[in-house]
Amino acid sequence: MAVSKAEVNGMSELTLNKPEIIVSDKQLMLFSKGTDVRLTIKTLEAGHPVLITAFYSNGLTLLKELKVYLHKKLPNKSFKEQREYRAQYKKLSSLILIEIVDYKLAVKKAPAIGWLEKLYPEASRFLLPFVQVQGLNSAWQWYENGVNIPVLRNKIHPYFGTYFPTRYDHLILFDNWLKRYEGPKKSAIDVGIGSGVLSLQMVKHGFQKVHGTDTNPNAIFGLNESIKDTKLSRKITLEYANLFGTHEKQTELIVFNPPWLPTSSRLNRLDEAIYYNESLFPDFFESAKQRLLPDGKLVLLFSNLAQITEVTKAHPIEKELAEGGRFELEKCLKRKVKLASDKTKRDQHWRALEEVELWVLKPI
Known part of the structure; x- marks a missing residue:
């Protein structure tokens, strides 16, 4: 990923994540409809880039032929072959290039992608x-057309590189809890605000001020772009920061929808929306205790996904309640997750056992 600078409401410049551009003076092999596919793939295997020409569909054709070739070479019959197939496809497909000139793809019948100008304003040819x-292209369609979220009145328009929910059971659980919430609504903190859905839910239910943080600069920049000229800009403040950032003032409600799966490997910024490291929950609970009013609520949206897929037996919230000495359980609400579509090709037999969880903790 490449980076670019952007400023949000007078904050120091944010470094946005984006695909890294390639500038090359070398003569590249050209691929179009009549090009020898086998020779093209051999060129890729030798580590040499290939440039898509003439029509956008030629790129789709070459990717399809590459998959066919790799499936024959690596039949995907074992876990090792599956892993090798994915690695080879990622390596070789990254060498298939397309040219951008004046923010447009330099081929016919290509989609118009607004990100090319938004993310690369100073690059005219690459x-x-x-x-x-x-x-x-996919991200631009989501951004332009918007995404319907069942618990919100309006669509969200997720910025490039920002996580947005595609499953809604945990959001419905939170919305139902908010409907019954009778505490004060002066302020709240949304840790890991992402595309802003939880904050928008809280504003919908009457919260006057929500402070949102995120370690993904694209999330903060994109949300700021979305709300800066609306009434929401007076209700939602944003900070590019880990956990609570510089926010020291105590609040009535802290909301956290953390990653649901543990990992032992090094995370990149996008992975942080999916996997948590071993320090995330201890650091969060320690900081949350300091920022929650004595009669405040701490709400976490979680899942039993890690347990039913046997990734781990440990449950970080249960561990905090048993050993932390900072919070006690007020209630835990659960909701069965809808089964995956019959059309999906993934093996998701465990989905029948999956539940989303809403944990309400109060300080001891």
């Missing part, structure tokens, strides 16, 4: 991997 362009 190359990008075709698979990265596909990702930019």
Whole structure:
């Protein structure tokens, strides 16, 4: 990922995540409809880039042929073959390039992708991997058309590189809890604000001020762009920071929708929306205790996903309640997750056992 600078409401410049551009003076192999596919793939295997020309669909064709070739070479019959297949596809597909000139793809019948101008305002001619362009195109459609979230009145428009929910059971659980919440609504903190759904839910239910933090600069920048000229800008403040950032004032409600799966590997910024490291929960609970009013509530949205997929038997919230000495349980609400579509190709037999959880803790 490359980075670019952007400023949010007078904050120091944010470094946005984006696909890294390629500038090359070398003669590249060109691929179009009549090009020898086998020779093209051999060129990729030798580590040499290939440039898609003429039509956008030629890139789709080459990716399809690459998958067919790799499936024959690595039949995916064992876990080792599956892992090797994914690694090979990622390596070779990243060498398939497409040219951008004046913020447009330099081929016919190509989609218009607004991110090319938003993310690369100072670059007029460059190359990008075709698979990265596909990702930019999908992200632009979500951003332009918006995403309907059942618990919100209006669509959200997620910025490039920002996590947004595609499953809603935990959001429905939170919305139902908010409907019954009878505490004060002067302020709240949303840790890991992401695309802003939880904050928007709280504002919908009458909270006067919500402070949102995130370690993903794209999330903070994108949300700021979305709300800066609306009434929401007076209700939601944003900070690019880990956990609570510089926010020291105690509040009535702290909300956290953390990652649901543990990992032992090094995380990048996008992975942080999916996997948590071993220090996340201890650090969070320690900081949350200091920032919660004596009669305040701490709400965490979680899942039994890690347990039912046997990733781990440990449950970080249960561990805090048993050993932390900082909070006690007020209630834990659970909701069965809808089964995956019959059309999905993934093996998700465990989904029948999955539940989302809403934990309400209060300080001791």
